[in-house]
Amino acid sequence: MKSARPWRALLFLGLGLSLLLVVAGDFCEVNHCQNGGTCLTGINEAPFFCICPEGYVGIDCNETEKGPCHPNPCHNNGECQLVPNRGDVFTDYICKCPAGYDGVHCQNNKNDCHSQPCKNGGTCLDLDGDYACKCPSPFLGKTCHIRCAVLLGMEGGAISDAQLSASSVYYGFLGLQRWGPELARLNNQGIVNAWTSSNYDKSPWIQANLLRKMRLTGVITQGARRVGQPEYVRAYKVAYSLDGREFTFCKDEKQDIDKVFQGNTDYGTMQTNMFNPPITAQFIRIYPVMCRRACTLRFELIGCEMNGKCCSEPLGMKSRLISDQQITASSVFKTWGIDALTWHPHYARLDKMGKTNAWTALHNGQSEWLQKNVFDVPFYARFVRILPVAWHNRITLRVELLGCDE
Numbered sequence: 111m112k113s114a115r116p117w118r119a120l121l122f123l124g125l126g127l128s129l130l131l132v133v134a135g136d137f138c139e140v141n142h143c144q145n146g147g148t149c150l151t152g153i154n155e156a157p158f159f160c161i162c163p164e165g166y167v168g169i170d171c172n173e174t175e176k177g178p179c180h181p182n183p184c185h186n187n188g189e190c191q192l193v194p195n196r197g198d199v200f201t202d203y204i205c206k207c208p209a210g211y212d213g214v215h216c217q218n219n220k221n222d223c224h225s226q227p228c229k230n231g232g233t234c235l236d237l238d239g240d241y242a243c244k245c246p247s248p249f250l251g252k253t254c255h256i257r258c259a260v261l262l263g264m265e266g267g268a269i270s271d272a273q274l275s276a277s278s279v280y281y282g283f284l285g286l287q288r289w290g291p292e293l294a295r296l297n298n299q300g301i302v303n304a305w306t307s308s309n310y311d312k313s314p315w316i317q318a319n320l321l322r323k324m325r326l327t328g329v330i331t332q333g334a335r336r337v338g339q340p341e342y343v344r345a346y347k348v349a350y351s352l353d354g355r356e357f358t359f360c361k362d363e364k365q366d367i368d369k370v371f372q373g374n375t376d377y378g379t380m381q382t383n384m385f386n387p388p389i390t391a392q393f394i395r396i397y398p399v400m401c402r403r404a405c406t407l408r409f410e411l412i413g414c415e416m417n418g419k420c421c422s423e424p425l426g427m428k429s430r431l432i433s434d435q436q437i438t439a440s441s442v443f444k445t446w447g448i449d450a451l452t453w454h455p456h457y458a459r460l461d462k463m464g465k466t467n468a469w470t471a472l473h474n475g476q477s478e479w480l481q482k483n484v485f486d487v488p489f490y491a492r493f494v495r496i497l498p499v500a501w502h503n504r505i506t507l508r509v510e511l512l513g514c515d516e
């Protein structure tokens with residue numbers, strides 16, 4: 111009687127299994143996939159389907175993948191290609207490297223700074239198949255080759271009286287002398303030859319409206335004399351705006367505080383300060399923060415016209431100037447729900463290669479978006495969001511952004 115038991119148990123198990131199949135129709139209730147494979151049903155005609163981990167193949171993932179390309183010997187997303195055995199070559203595969211990488215196994219990140227592409231004292235940052243130059247003002251452009259240092263016309267008159275305004279004006283000599291903003295021109299001559307703020311103005315400023323968006327790389331300041339006494343601005347801040355309503359202060363290069371520029375130490379010497387990074391604005395304001403006797407100022411602006419040509423450069427999705435952390439999305443899709451097959455937002459780089467080579471949304475809906483943070487340089491937009499409205503199959507995207515960063 112002892113021998114009948116296992117047989118009966120097996121029969122029950124068999125019955126149980128077929129019952130399960132009838133009720134649930136799910137072959138994956140028991141994972142048939144070996145070596146950590148993931149079992150799926152409802153794919154093609156087969157009762158179940160295994161997604162095998164790297165290095166395994168076969169219907170239930172029990173076979174080891176063979177060949178020199180498994181596992182992939184190429185680094186940095188290089189593509190392994192088999193070479194037909196002709197007897198005269200010693201390798202049976204080659205690695206096709208993505209841009210910016212070389213070496214037999216794509217193991218070398220090419221130093222794109224090697225040729226020293228940054229001119230005029232710019233510092234070079236090595237990227238994937240590209241580089242970025244950090245230019246010292248007044249130099250601009252991809253390789254710091256543009257010299258943005260034209261005197262914009264406070265002294266020369268290209269900036270008209272009507273373009274100048276101020277928070278307040280000082281009236282001297284029984285109210286007959288108006289030290290108005292239209293007088294704040296570098297090297298202006300005469301008895302009344304500068305702008306002076308009212309003695310009662312607790313936060314004075316003077317503004318120039320450039321009438322169009324321009325690049326500003328620096329400012330020259332100068333004091334003046336009133337009744338023989340030197341008056342000047344010893345320290346000041348600079349703010350700028352595109353619309354004349356919302357102003358942004360120039361920040362310190364090292365910490366997130368308003369930058370205080372060193373002003374004048376006498377009434378006549380010109381003091382020059384450069385903006386790093388350069389400002390892109392239509393309106394610029396000088397805010398005196400420390401004055402000798404009174405806030406009296408003559409000044410000139412240094413800059414140049416916007417150069418449209420430079421504003422169509424790739425902003426760094428492909429070259430990785432934009433880091434993975436700067437790219438976010440509303441959701442991500444995982445092939446068969448497997449973590450290793452996640453279509454991450456940072457896969458949305460142009461020309462990204464590999465099996466999962468783009469960002470894909472979890473659901474196809476108009477609320478899905480991809481977001482990218484741009485840099486700390488003042489910008490029209492620091493965040494760019496792409497909202498798919500129509501798509502083929504899944505919402506899947508690779509992207510590059512064109513523009514300029516100053």
Ligand SMILES: [Ca+2]
Pocket residue numbers: 210219220221222236237238239240
């Ligand atoms: Ca590189």
